[in-house]
Amino acid sequence: MSANVDLETAIAPILENLKESSDLIPAIAQDFASKEVLMLAWMNRDALKLTAKTGNATYWSRSRKEIWVKGSTSGHYQKIKELKYDCDSDAVLLLVEQLGAACHTGEYTCFHNSIEIGN
């Protein structure tokens, strides 16, 4: 119980930017071991609370307009190792253990398109 209270206190700065259920912030998932950036998704207030409480990355689907536990249909869960947030408390970085692939295409990371910038 007290652990939950502490967790709610810990995420309070982020919740300040998620007062309305329609408020969204970007959440970056990064492989905690390889440090590869896996995907970017969105969180509302409930998604953030569920992520912190359950330890499974949980997002808000902007297309389906519903809470989405990553892996609930594919089995490709993201187990949270550490939750970080930025200096403005309006972006979240999840260090995760990725089960299976992060991308719905089967690629390990959603960021599999690359452009060389010459400099």
Place this chain on the structure above:
Amino acid sequence: MSANVDLETAIAPILENLKESSDLIPAIAQDFASKEVLMLAWMNRDALKLTAKTGNATYWSRSRKEIWVKGSTSGHYQKIKELKYDCDSDAVLLLVEQLGAACHTGEYTCFHNSIEIGN
């Protein structure tokens, strides 16, 4: 000239999601060497084109409502090594050489707040 045409073609999938000048997508900056995630900022159409063309990370400031070359006042430029984008072409990942600190607080990364999630 042809290099610029090729670059415009290369970023075309992302520009499809930035048709209006008010359209914004999140851009993640990651240290190309340490792989540390440094910050999340926003890009509109012009910011993406300038980033690709100049090789310096260029964002849209939502608070100041203006194009912002990262480092133009602090000297803390981000030199682009590689530009990646995700499966939906609506998020960008910049692999950068960070000059100085990424965060305005002086911290190397904006994601310097950490919460342990017990699992």
